[in-house]
Amino acid sequence: MEGEFTINRLVQKVKEYADGRSESVTRGAETPRLAALxxxxxxxxxxxAIATIxxxxxxxxxxxxxx
Known part of the structure; x- marks a missing residue:
């Protein structure tokens, strides 16, 4: 159960990071290709890290x- 919570939290972190990259593309600070990379x-x-843990x-x- 604790493992599922941890994984879900890390999924949220990746989604937040993706949102940040999307905002950077919208502002023109990054190209879509750089943001994707x-x-x-x-x-x-x-x-x-998850696979190792x-x-x-x-x-x-x-x-x-x-x-």
């Missing part, structure tokens, strides 16, 4: 659904 790198880092790559599936 940054989101991908951030998301993969979170996914790797829970000792299974399947635990990171909710993150990959966002990416």
């Amino acid at each position: 940054l989101l991908q790198k951030y998301g993969l880092g979170i996914a790797d 829970y000792d299974t790559p399947r635990a990171a599936d909710p993150i990959f659904q966002i990416l």
